[in-house]
Amino acid sequence: MNNSENELSRRVIIANDLGLHARSASKIVKLVQNAKFNVWIIKDGKKADASSIIDILTLASPKGSTITVNIDDRSDLEILNNLVQLIESGFGE
């Protein structure tokens, strides 16, 4: 893992067939609603606010693409873990 030196950042591969579509994005947004600070999703240098479905969708991430989930503060570590789990599990689809 490249980012192991940075505990605020995790790289994940999109596992579900549909990619980051409206329904999966809304699941991310629901999790992020509990975050105390900002949560970001980064793909190919583009940064999206993880509390906005629209912003997440603009990243256009199909199955197999690599994204980075980033939190601004340690207090949201649990949310980061949950997010990674959600994405890796293919959003339970």
Place this chain on the structure above:
Amino acid sequence: MDHTDKKEIRLKGINVSPGICIGKAYLVGKEGVDVVNKYYISQDNLQNEIKRFKSAVKRAKDNLQKIIETTPEELRQHIHILETHKVLYKDKMLYGKTIETMEKELVNAEWALKQVVSNVKRMFDNMTDSYLQGRAADIVQVSESIMQNLVGAKALDIGAIRKRVILVAVDLSPAETSQIQLEKIKGLITDLGGKTSHTGIIARSLEIPAVLGLESATHLIKNDDIIIVDGTAGCVIVHPTDQTLIEFGERQSNYERYKAVISRSSHLPAETVDGIKLDVLANIELPEEVVSVINYGGDGIGLYRTEFQYLSRLQFPDEHELFDNYKDVVEVMAPRPVTIRTLDISGDKGLSYASDPDEKNPVLGLRGIRYCLKNPDVFKIQLRAVLRASAYGHVRILFPMISRHEEVLAAKKLLANAADSLDKEGIDFNNDIEVGIMIEVPSAAIMADVMAKDIDFFSIGTNDLIQYSLAVDRVNRQVSHLYQSLNPAIIRIIKHVADVARNNNVEACICGEMASDPMNMPILLGLGINRLSMNPQSIPIIKKTIRSLNFKDTGLFIKDVLKETSETGIMEILTGTYGNILQDMGYNLIKVS
């Protein structure tokens, strides 16, 4: 518009209203958003303007929540889209950005929203992924509902459509459907909804072709696209090729010609060649349908299904609401009879607020009169409403799913109690209301002679009677071929009930699908049935069939039928004896179309 460069797409949906139409698509709720005025807001008024925006969002969101809650179980899979919409309302890129724009530019909410949405839309339009391009539609839909709440306009103004079009919508509410004007709407298709939905019933009664439950029609079809709606087959064709257009053009004119011939004579009585007159009545679900009953020449309502008012809602309707509905129907139909069947919640039409999801075998479970006798409070409300309506015309009451004699007595007792309570309150009703029972369970058919002593009429519900008697689930593909209305066992059961009715001077009416097939008329007539009830659209052809038959002959014919031991044998002598007459009825045409 050039349609040759686009590929023909065929969509399959639920056929709710027969007929074929070809025309331009009109997407409901997709127009008029561009006419947004821009004006400036003073700093003092900014907070009020923001408040106005926020409450418009809230109203739109609440409205959506209501739609989600009232969506029936079978359509739950569509709800995911709506759940996403719900989250979108408060999305930073939409909600936050609009407020930001208002603050920065001091413009009105509509203008700010419009700018934000067109920015977002541009972003999505530039994407290469077609799925994501499609998501722009979700955002547009959400913003439109906010816009509608801001402007304070009615949800959809179908009444304002100027050209003859085919309506394309996600779903239509009863209020929206009631705005449909025939001279402007050729047909309608929706993403949601099913056969028993309000939209479907209205389309049938207005006789416009309709296909519902297409799931993605609003995404695939654009304004002014040429589309074909085949409401008979339940199919929609987008961007048809020239060849398809010619093919469906022919089918359309065949259908229209056939309908014209049939309906010309629909008001003549259903009298056999030798002068025996039959009553041909209609089955309905909604008050709106009485118009088509009268148009098609129905002699009354033989079966008014009352479940609809209990479906798609959060709690039981009250007495007043039920009464209003019944009274509407009764007054319009008077002096013709209206047979109101009490609540028949069944396996496929469970109420979300009053059903037991763990019931393993609902068709054999707590349904019809069993449910009502177990819930006398719910039952009493309906009984009072029916009785009150009886003061306004010719009302008859019908109890469903009777399987034991005790049920008849218990239901009649509750009816008497309801009558007493009205009497005490000094409310008018017909004290001598005719009471009937559905014969749809074999035990009731066998006990018909006992039942006959306590009732005024039998209503033979052939759909369930066949299902229960032959032990065949007609939706189970493995066995559905065994569902045969001309099975000799079924004919004997009907004969038994008809004989009991005649001997006891009680009336017997057939009210299942069996009554709407011209093919069955020689047999039903031969069994001495003189009352039929069916969907309004079938009345003209059935009346016409009856007018071509000789009652005495059918009486002789039935003797041969009763000698047969299989439905194939019965079918053979039926086509052998009556094939020509039935052919003349355009019978083939119905089956083909």
